[in-house]
Amino acid sequence: MATEYVKFVDVTKCDGCRACMVACKNWNDLPAEPQDFLGSAQSHTKTTADTWNVLQYIEHENSKGGLDYLFRHSACFHCTDAACEKVCPEDAISYTDFGTVVIDHEKCVGCGYCVNNCPFEVISLKEYVDKNGDKYRKANKCTMCTDRLEEGLQPACVTTCHTGAMQFGDKTAMIQKAEERVKQIKDRYPNAMVYNPQGVGGTHTVYVLAEKPSVYGLPENPKVPTSAVVWKDYAQPIGKMMIGATTMAVVGAFITNTIISKKKNGKNEDGGEHHE
Amino acid sequence: MSKPQKSTVKVKRFSKAFVWAHAVNAISFIALYITALPMYTEFFDWLYPVLGGPEGARLLHRIFAVAFITPTFIWVIFDFKGFKLWMKELVTWKKRDLEFFTEFVKELFGFNFKHVKQTFFNAGEKINSIIQIFTAILIIGSGFPMWFPEFFPRAVVQWGYLLHNVGFGLAIAVVVGHVYLSVIHKNSKPGYTGVITGEVPAWWAHEHYTEWYEEEVKKGNFPKLEDPHKPTSPDKKKKKGA
Numbered sequence: 103m104a105t106e107y108v109k110f111v112d113v114t115k116c117d118g119c120r121a122c123m124v125a126c127k128n129w130n131d132l133p134a135e136p137q138d139f140l141g142s143a144q145s146h147t148k149t150t151a152d153t154w155n156v157l158q159y160i161e162h163e164n165s166k167g168g169l170d171y172l173f174r175h176s177a178c179f180h181c182t183d184a185a186c187e188k189v190c191p192e193d194a195i196s197y198t199d200f201g202t203v204v205i206d207h208e209k210c211v212g213c214g215y216c217v218n219n220c221p222f223e224v225i226s227l228k229e230y231v232d233k234n235g236d237k238y239r240k241a242n243k244c245t246m247c248t249d250r251l252e253e254g255l256q257p258a259c260v261t262t263c264h265t266g267a268m269q270f271g272d273k274t275a276m277i278q279k280a281e282e283r284v285k286q287i288k289d290r291y292p293n294a295m296v297y298n299p300q301g302v303g304g305t306h307t308v309y310v311l312a313e314k315p316s317v318y319g320l321p322e323n324p325k326v327p328t329s330a331v332v333w334k335d336y337a338q339p340i341g342k343m344m345i346g347a348t349t350m351a352v353v354g355a356f357i358t359n360t361i362i363s364k365k366k367n368g369k370n371e372d373g374g375e376h377h378e
Numbered sequence: 379m380s381k382p383q384k385s386t387v388k389v390k391r392f393s394k395a396f397v398w399a400h401a402v403n404a405i406s407f408i409a410l411y412i413t414a415l416p417m418y419t420e421f422f423d424w425l426y427p428v429l430g431g432p433e434g435a436r437l438l439h440r441i442f443a444v445a446f447i448t449p450t451f452i453w454v455i456f457d458f459k460g461f462k463l464w465m466k467e468l469v470t471w472k473k474r475d476l477e478f479f480t481e482f483v484k485e486l487f488g489f490n491f492k493h494v495k496q497t498f499f500n501a502g503e504k505i506n507s508i509i510q511i512f513t514a515i516l517i518i519g520s521g522f523p524m525w526f527p528e529f530f531p532r533a534v535v536q537w538g539y540l541l542h543n544v545g546f547g548l549a550i551a552v553v554v555g556h557v558y559l560s561v562i563h564k565n566s567k568p569g570y571t572g573v574i575t576g577e578v579p580a581w582w583a584h585e586h587y588t589e590w591y592e593e594e595v596k597k598g599n600f601p602k603l604e605d606p607h608k609p610t611s612p613d614k615k616k617k618k619g620a
Contacts, residue, residue: 189539191417211432213417218527218535238433327533333540341547342419348551351486352558359488359564 106201108276109246109257111175112310113318114287114294115267118143118173120157122259122268126177129247129258130154149176151228151242155259162317165292174309174318175259175268178203178224178244182303185326186216186225186241188334194241201273201306202246212239221302221324246306276308283310293317301325387580389591389600395456397576399449406445411550413439443521446514467499468507475501485565498590502559509552516545 123145126132132152137145144159155177162170184203187195194209195216205216205225217225225243232238247257255261260270269276280296287294287310297309301324315322392400413435415422429435453461477494478501484491499507520538523530530538560570566586572578584591584603594600 192423193420211417211426213432213436214527215539218532218539223532236431236433238431327536329533329536329540333543337540337543337547338418341543341551344547344551345554348554352555352562355486355488355558356562362488363564 106273107251107270107306108201108273109180109260109307110269110271110276110280110310111307112267112269112280112283113172113174114283114291114310114312115265116157116173116175117265117267118157118159118171119264120145121262121264122175123153123155123157125258125262126155126244127153129250130245149178149224149226149243151226154178154242154244158318160318162313164313170312172312172317174311176224176318177259177307178246179222179299179302180244180246180306181221182305183326184302185219185221185330186243188326189215189219189330191215198248198251200246200248200251202248202251203306204245204248205241205243207240210240212241214239214241216241219327219330221321221326273306280308280310287312299324387601388577389580389583389594390576391572391578391583392576393457393460394576395453396460397573398456399453400573402445402452403449406442406449407549407553409442410439410446411546413442414546440525443518443525447518463498464507467497468504468511470497471501471504475504478502486559486563493585493588495588496586496590498587500586506552506556510549513545513549513552516541517549520545 127134132154135146135150135152140147142159142161144157146153146156149156155175158172158174158176160172160174162172164170180201180203182201184195184197187197187203191213192209192211194206194211195203196206197203212227214227217227225241227239228242229237229239247255247259250257256270260268269279277296277298280298284294284296291312293313295311295314297311297315297320298304299321311318311320412425413429416425416429416435426432426435429438453464474494474496478496481491481494482502520541523535523538524542527535559566560573561567568578568582569586580591580601580603583600591600591603595602
């Protein structure tokens, strides 16, 4: 197994330049999505099928009553225990050796199960039109530039970040850096924390947040939905066993019926009025 | 073991509304199962090209989903009396219903058994009905948030996926037994033609649904069957409850 990598995002070093968004669009050939003015410097409400990372701009009143202008580079977290991978009915979503989570468009049928089960709501469906004019859908999200990782490069967003708010490297080293950074900034941001939620087994994008996750619209304790666990680990296998069991029962019934009818030399075998 | 002479007299068991409701329910259920099968198990992924790709399968699934909702309404609107009888029977449970199951297991596997007197629906059919009502509610109820996730809270959509799975998983297991008993099992085959034509042989109805049959005889709707040589009655098809 290749080394597990983590993208470490230190939001306190981000200056909101949005170069990561541009680099992402550029590398992944994603079209621009012009938006109406949303009331702040933020360009898009959240990630979409064509905008895999969005820079959040949050005006936050801190505990001292002052204004903090918080930025966060938001994209797929690449969970260790990914809900999208769990619920995908086509095995189209898989983990790579790098620890990233990727969607195989050859297998994706556009059902949207991943879209509705992602605890961070970062997956979206995109509608395409084939050469016959027929529409079809595929799920899209940040790939952590897995195609770049395979070539020994770092994700485009990380490479382009000019303030060093993003680093990419060995998982343990990155998490250690994050923890040290939190200690450094505790004076200025008493609520600062490492966001590497264990409810999804830890993530491969690890943040140093200046405030509580909810300030950034992030779940405090994200996890694979309980419904998804019951669905995929219990309901589906048990359902398959049940149809197997009833099928075996009727096949068994058919066989014993045939044997018993033969023993009776075929007399009275139709109609069912010969019992007793 | 004397073999009673079978008469060819038929009696009406099901109304047209029931026959239609049942057919729409059966066809749409099977179509829904097939159009979703490649999502349930990769073993059936070859169905995608057959169904016109994932998009074709999705469209067909939605068309049959609408059809799947209609049977109850067909029955209620066009044969409310029959529907009411069904509902009444489903909540009526007596000792004979429990006895039915011990005899049913023997019958299922072809051993000697005796008929336990049953009303219009036997205990097995009642269990089947109750499970199918329960699973239909699960399947249809969860289908809406799955189809229109934008109108429902995320948690409802997420639980919808689970309930849809539980619903059809349970339903198909029961359907396998239900279809086997009607189409293949020797003793209940007349039930299969019955659910298509609405009519079943009088002797068969008398044996399998003795209480119902005797009641209809009392009302003068069905011929008395004690004497197999005089089975015909002019108003045999006049009416029946469901």
